[in-house]
Amino acid sequence: MFPERDDLFDLLFSHSKFKTFQKKEILLSPGREVDTIFFIKDGLIRSYRIIDGNDITHHFHKENWFATDYQGFLTNSPCKLYFEAVTDCSVYVIKKDVLLSLYEMHHEIERLGRIIAEQAYLQMVERLKSIQTSDLKERYDLLIKKHPHIYKLVPQKHIATYLGVTPQSLSRIKSYKK
Amino acid sequence: MFPERDDLFDLLFSHSKFKTFQKKEILLSPGREVDTIFFIKDGLIRSYRIIDGNDITHHFHKENWFATDYQGFLTNSPCKLYFEAVTDCSVYVIKKDVLLSLYEMHHEIERLGRIIAEQAYLQMVERLKSIQTSDLKERYDLLIKKHPHIYKLVPQKHIATYLGVTPQSLSRIKSYKK
């Protein structure tokens, strides 16, 4: 997933604040510019946006990886997402300006930044490709195969919107399955 | 689009080979592992994959940016795409191992690598979001507004598959428009 370089992460964390959140707590809301990145030490976070009053899941953020409105972060535009703790969570809170100056100062943190961006890209490509080439049933099967614990932790309706469909459609698919 | 640092690009190009291709020439085919990146100095390139015998456009690569099977490049997996010169093209051909060692040697090239990955991510997110939130007509309008020259250079059918629909559907949409 990322280079096995604990020293790098230790350096990063030494410039962060450690924080815990309870299940269902909101870590971050839309509005201001994105100046915060979370690194999830423990727990599961769901990000979502509200479109026409509907809660649409953007992403599930798992432990040992980052969570932020990456698009807002990169383009200096306002945060569009809510971040909600699906389970109790513990996270390192990293400030954007701190991260950027770490990029400047340490070639290796810059590299970490590159690898983060590359991984984010790969995730998006996979998701786009699966939407374009697989039908709903295949996408659902793949998701619960790759991330079985998500299936147990979040309501179906959030998984449905993550897959880009309504909860009703997902429900019907599951009955065909058997 | 990217930092205005001609010296960086000059450094990169000094480790590249300059090459020209004629309209309709294939620059790269699926098969072997991806060891090549193109930087397009001039011209337009279309990448596509063959799925069930059908030509599906993956991306349009414009001048002053990079073109490669980025997914294959990042995951060391075989190239899945064809790259075809839509117009006559001139490109810098950069070898993967050369780029990786430039990353190692120059913090600033590493940064360029980060920015490339970030931009690639942003493009994918935009595309995913437009598929999930816009209907075909809106996506088509947005595409020709943002990239009017593509519209003139490639057949509709390639634009259709880029948008994730059949040429027939795109044709119908256009007649509603007026």
Next chain:
DNA sequence: CGTACCATTGATCAGGTTCAATGCTCGTGG
């Protein structure tokens, strides 16, 4: 001029949406 490639149009089909009603389950207060 003819042919090859692309765009358009028509008819039918399939998958997912929407709106609405019903069923299930778990946590809380009486």
Next chain:
DNA sequence: CCACGAGCATTGAACCTGATCAATGGTACG
């Protein structure tokens, strides 16, 4: 300890968008 309510899942029916299959029409280029 039970009963109720809130939130979620399921199911049904009508509908809509884009896919598919097939035929027709244009046009550029040899």
